[in-house]
Amino acid sequence: MRFVKTIENIWKIEDLRNRLITTLFFIAIYRFGSFVVLPGVDPVQLQLLQSNASSGLLGLLDMFSGGAFANASIFALGIMPYISASIVMQLLGVALPYFQKLQREGESGRTKMNQYTRYLTVAILLVQGPAYIYGALGNAVPGGFWDWVLPTTIILASGSMFVLWLGERITDKGIGNGISFIILIGIIARLPVALIGEFVSRLKDSGGGLIVFMLEIVFLLFIIAAAIMLVQGARKVPVQYAKRVVGNRQYGGVRQYIPLKVNAANVMPIIFAQAIMFIPITLANFTAREGGGFLSALMDHTSFWYNFIFALMIIAFTYFYTAITINPTQMAEDLKRNNGFIPGIKPGKRTAEYI
Known part of the structure; x- marks a missing residue:
């Protein structure tokens, strides 16, 4: 009942209602573009790509793109190239004095950093485009480099930049962080297919398959609830302000709090780590083969080495991103x-050390 009341209140607030409608509109455009297939792709080979992308790391990449990867759509490369470029720029912001100076220049510095990030995103797209065409599409490529691969690479790069533009519009005129929203929508779009597949596979099992499926759903909901609690959790640091008298008014003297989030880095370390873990796919696609040994293990998201390196990178990026987000000094x-x-x-100094 409280949930229904909240939904009703959303529609009563004009600004919030307009932002919600705008967000849904941009999401609809993104989902529509995910089904617009690249021109000239062989439908038979496209079905083969979709079957290959149903499992493994390719399936994980397809999940992040909301099915656009397997559909060979104009949005196939998705938002991950921009995430990769953001990682590089933030690392440069720590390593190089020029970028450190830009970060300290406020709004103008952020604008310049965003501009460099976009340039780097285009460069990454121009590399990943041919890798996707030759590696993922394979025999579905209908022409040579100049007459098909190059124009298609430009289409893929333009599509990915358009997705980035949609994300920024959601941030400005919609609800929440647009980039995170697009990644979320991509995952949710594949969730029904994954649940149906799991349900069918459990029904085939003899003896308690349905019970196991129900337990999996309960466990999934528990994980979601725990994640929400972790994200919302904060350590309140008490702060006291000295009393000041200006005219007839008294300022300060009231105890306030600085809320330090338990997970200040939020979901960004996972997104950054996942973007790097997609690099083996790009390397393998350039050679048009999966590779062997360690590279093959990195392309299997169920392998020990994949999960071990993935976990280490999440921990490292959490420290790194927290240091960027929270500046105690x-x-x-x-x-x-x-x-x-x-x-x-x-x-x-003692306050900075305490924080």
């Missing part, structure tokens, strides 16, 4: 500048 300086302090902790 800057927070301590801001508190000191505004006559604020943490009770029992000296302002300045």
